[in-house]
Amino acid sequence: MQVPAQFRYEKAVSVEHALTLLGRYGPESRVVAGGHSLIPMMKLRLAQPEALIDINDLHELAIISVERHVLCIGALTRHADLLSSALVGEHFPIFHDAERVIADPVVRNRGTVGGSLCQADPSEDLSAAFAAVRGEAVIVSPEGRRTVPVREFFLGPYQTVVDPGELLVQLRVPIRSSASAYQKVERRAGDWAVAAAGAELVLDDGVVADAGIGLAALGAPNFHAREAESFLVGGPATDERFAEAARIAAEHCNPIADQRGPEEYKRHLAKTLVTRVLSVARTRWHGLHSGEKAR
Amino acid sequence: MIMEITVEVNGSSYTRSVEPRLLLVHFLRDELGLTGTHWGCDTSNCGTCVVWLDDVPVKSCTVLAVMADGHSVRTVEGLEGADGLDPVQQGFMACHGLQCGFCTPGMLMTARWLIDHNPAPSEADIREAISGQLCRCTGYENIVRSVRWAAEHEAGLRERTVEDAGTEVQA
Numbered sequence: 001m002q003v004p005a006q007f008r009y010e011k012a013v014s015v016e017h018a019l020t021l022l023g024r025y026g027p028e029s030r031v032v033a034g035g036h037s038l039i040p041m042m043k044l045r046l047a048q049p050e051a052l053i054d055i056n057d058l059h060e061l062a063i064i065s066v067e068r069h070v071l072c073i074g075a076l077t078r079h080a081d082l083l084s085s086a087l088v089g090e091h092f093p094i095f096h097d098a099e100r101v102i103a104d105p106v107v108r109n110r111g112t113v114g115g116s117l118c119q120a121d122p123s124e125d126l127s128a129a130f131a132a133v134r135g136e137a138v139i140v141s142p143e144g145r146r147t148v149p150v151r152e153f154f155l156g157p158y159q160t161v162v163d164p165g166e167l168l169v170q171l172r173v174p175i176r177s178s179a180s181a182y183q184k185v186e187r188r189a190g191d192w193a194v195a196a197a198g199a200e201l202v203l204d205d206g207v208v209a210d211a212g213i214g215l216a217a218l219g220a221p222n223f224h225a226r227e228a229e230s231f232l233v234g235g236p237a238t239d240e241r242f243a244e245a246a247r248i249a250a251e252h253c254n255p256i257a258d259q260r261g262p263e264e265y266k267r268h269l270a271k272t273l274v275t276r277v278l279s280v281a282r283t284r285w286h287g288l289h290s291g292e293k294a295r
Numbered sequence: 296m297i298m299e300i301t302v303e304v305n306g307s308s309y310t311r312s313v314e315p316r317l318l319l320v321h322f323l324r325d326e327l328g329l330t331g332t333h334w335g336c337d338t339s340n341c342g343t344c345v346v347w348l349d350d351v352p353v354k355s356c357t358v359l360a361v362m363a364d365g366h367s368v369r370t371v372e373g374l375e376g377a378d379g380l381d382p383v384q385q386g387f388m389a390c391h392g393l394q395c396g397f398c399t400p401g402m403l404m405t406a407r408w409l410i411d412h413n414p415a416p417s418e419a420d421i422r423e424a425i426s427g428q429l430c431r432c433t434g435y436e437n438i439v440r441s442v443r444w445a446a447e448h449e450a451g452l453r454e455r456t457v458e459d460a461g462t463e464v465q466a
Contacts, residue, residue, distance in 0.1 A: 002337040009315030104427025
């Protein structure tokens with residue numbers, strides 16, 4: 001039987017209360033929401049916090065909305081709610097693509113968006129998706145609030161810029177006319193990625209005006225493929241260019257050999273998946289803009 | 296640390312003093328004696344511990360009992376109604392949806408939720424819904440058949456109710 005070690009438990013009733021509790025219990029306390037990363041780690045003693053601060057009652061952190069052309073996703077949003085949100089699907093299909101292959105439906109009922117990002121697992125699909133679309137993380141502390149680009153949110157595996165006394169409260173993604181997609185190769189349904197890629201494209205008359213490429217489980221710095229993005233911008237959105245961008249992305253990431261496969265295989269997947277998500281994003285772009293062309 | 300919690304389980308309220316580290320699955324089984332909920336992998340992979348927390352299926356090996364304080368839980372023991380077994384339970388009987396039965400409570404709870412939210416699930420819908428739950432006996436074929444049986448049976452019941460109502464109006 002796997003049971004966590006002893007800890008104190010507190011239920012936060014507001015964001016301010018959560019911050020007070022974080023201050024009171026210090027760096028040995030942990031925020032818990034869905035608990036689907038933290039509780040298994042506590043069972044295995046990979047984590048042994050002295051206190052857990054439960055934020056499940058902070059319903060104000062579970063809201064998805066659009067404010068001034070920014071998609072706002074509360075940190076306590078469950079995976080299932082991100083997947084079922086028409087608002088999210090309309091603006092960023094990349095999140096729906098990713099959510100369909102994150103864990104399984106029952107786990108998605110409990111796990112949260114903020115928890116996934118704060119866990120900072122190198123294989124986390126949402127980290128790659130938010131990196132692709134250049135999302136921002138809103139972090140609060142007793143001193144106030146700060147906004148950090150998701151591309152600067154991760155310090156390394158399982159490490160983020162969220163300090164012990166701080167709380168991630170929201171993810172924000174500026175809405176623009178774009179198309180996006182996400183694909184993942186997994187060994188079995190609901191597993192972590194062997195490799196995964198996401199892309200966001202902005203096209204202008206067949207030319208790539210802007211591109212974002214996110215990578216998960218591939219050791220890409222901050223979950224994105226900067227060199228490949230730079231290559232794409234300004235050039236035509238052709239299969240040849242996509243293939244070359246994918247080759248560059250595969251070259252610059254740093255996958256490690258593990259039980260999910262050797263490095264060479266993962267680089268091959270990076271190349272294939274980046275090509276595919278760019279192609280799907282382009283198709284979606286044309287689907288959205290075919291009416292304009294006709295006019 | 297010991298905390299007093301009150302949890303509504305299958306419509307009855309239970310108050311117990313528990314350690315915060317007690318998992319919901321053990322609260323149900325050991326504190327309340329509701330051993331219908333099974334406890335399997337301990338890693339939120341196998342899904343035999345699925346119960347409803349506030350009407351949403353969750354894996355109770357990865358939820359703390361203290362998190363359920365003030366909330367409602369529905370377990371497999373809460374499926375049977377006044378007029379007998381729930382249609383999903385009947386479906387598993389009719390279509391041999393189990394062999395050893397270890398995964399069954401979790402499968403039943405997910406199936407009930409699926410049909411409540413999607414009364415006519417396709418085979419793909421059913422397979423997706425139970426994709427986080429492992430069965431080592433049936434190869435899933437009979438489980439999928441059982442869930443379909445339950446959905447079709449309930450659809451049939453609804454139709455008959457409508458027909459009966461129509462007859463009454465005519466009479």
